Amino acid sequence: MRASDRCRPVQVAEPLQAFGAPSPDLADVVSHSAERRALEVAAGGHHLLMVGLPGAGKSMLAARLPGLLPPMTDDDTLISAAILSASSLGFTLAQWRQRPFRTPHHSSSSVALVGGRNPPQPGEITLAHLGVLFLDELPEFDRKVLETLREPLEAGRITISRAVQQANFPASCQLVAAMNPCPCGWRGDPSGRCRCSPEIATHYLRKLSGPLMDRIDIQIELSALSPAELSTRGGRFGEASATCSFAGKAKPIANLMAARPTTSAACARTARRSCASRERDSAGRHANTIAY
Numbered sequence: 001m002r003a004s005d006r007c008r009p010v011q012v013a014e015p016l017q018a019f020g021a022p023s024p025d026l027a028d029v030v031s032h033s034a035e036r037r038a039l040e041v042a043a044g045g046h047h048l049l050m051v052g053l054p055g056a057g058k059s060m061l062a063a064r065l066p067g068l069l070p071p072m073t074d075d076d077t078l079i080s081a082a083i084l085s086a087s088s089l090g091f092t093l094a095q096w097r098q099r100p101f102r103t104p105h106h107s108s109s110s111v112a113l114v115g116g117r118n119p120p121q122p123g124e125i126t127l128a129h130l131g132v133l134f135l136d137e138l139p140e141f142d143r144k145v146l147e148t149l150r151e152p153l154e155a156g157r158i159t160i161s162r163a164v165q166q167a168n169f170p171a172s173c174q175l176v177a178a179m180n181p182c183p184c185g186w187r188g189d190p191s192g193r194c195r196c197s198p199e200i201a202t203h204y205l206r207k208l209s210g211p212l213m214d215r216i217d218i219q220i221e222l223s224a225l226s227p228a229e230l231s232t233r234g235g236r237f238g239e240a241s242a243t244c245s246f247a248g249k250a251k252p253i254a255n256l257m258a259a260r261p262t263t264s265a266a267c268a269r270t271a272r273r274s275c276a277s278r279e280r281d282s283a284g285r286h287a288n289t290i291a292y
Contacts, residue, residue, distance in 0.1 A: 013217050018146055023067035027240040038220045043068035047175040052222030054185045060180035064133045066099040076130050081131055100131030106140040110148045120160035120167035128173035138177040139207040146212055153215045172291050
C-alpha cells in the first residue's frame with residue numbers, strides 16, 4: 001500500500017434525514033382561523049374532536065397536525081422504527097423521522113386498535129406512538145371498541161395479557177377524531193336538507209361515552225365554507241406550518257402541554273358554548289322536520 005493511500009481521509013456518512021414526503025401544509029387551509037388555532041393548541045399534546053358537516057375540512061385539518069409537531073429526536077425515531085419493524089407492516093426508509101399518522105377504518109375491531117393475538121401484536125394505537133391516531137366517523141365505531149381506548153389514552157401504554165405471555169406496548173399518541181352532527185351529516189346546514197329528528201341526533205351523539213369524551217381536551221365545531229367563499233378566497237393562502245407556534249421546536253410534548261394550559265381550557269370552553277348555542281338553534285329549526 002502506498003503512503004498516499006494510507007493518508008487518504010475517510011469520508012463520514014451523513015446522518016439519515018427524513019426520506020418520506022413532507023407532511024401536508026397548513027397553508028392549504030382556507031379561512032377557518034379559529035379551527036387552525038385549535039389545531040395549533042392541540043399540537044401541544046391535547047386530544048382533539050372536530051364536529052362538522054361533510055366537506056367542512058375535518059380530515060384536511062387532521063392530516064396537517066403532524067406537520068405542527070416538533071421534529072422527532074434520534075431516540076424517538078429509533079423507537080418508532082422499532083415498533084414498525086415488530087409489526088406485520090414492517091419498516092421502510094420512507095418512514096424515517098416521519099411522525100406516524102394512522103387512520104384505521106371505523107369497522108376495525110378492538111384487536112386492530114389496541115393490539116392482541118397470540119403472541120401479542122401491537123395495534124393501531126401503538127403504531128401511532130409519538131404521532132397521531134385519526135379516527136374519522138367516530139360514532140360509527142363500535143362502542144365497545146372505543147371503550148378499549150380509554151386506559152391507553154390515559155396511561156400512554158397498554159398491556160396485552162395472554163395465558164403464557166404478557167406484552168407491554170407504548171401508546172403515547174395524540175387522538176384526533178372527526179364526526180358528523182347527525183346520521184345524515186347535515187344537521188344545522190342552512191339549506192335544511194337534514195331530515196333527522198332531535199331524538200335521532202341525540203341518540204347518535206350518545207354513542208360516545210362520557211369517560212371517553214372527558215379524555216378529549218379540545219372539542220370544536222366546524223362550519224363548511226360556501227362555494228362563493230372558496231372562490232373569493234381561492235388565491236389567498238393561510239399561515240404555513242413552518243411558521244406556526246409549535247413547528248420546528250424540538251421540545252418534549254410534556255413541556256408544550258404545560259406551556260399553554262389556560263389557552264387550551266379557554267378554547268375548550270368556547271367550543272362547548274358554541275356547540276350548545278348551535279344545538280339550541282338547530283333544534284328550533286328542525287322541530288318540524290320528518291323523522292325516519
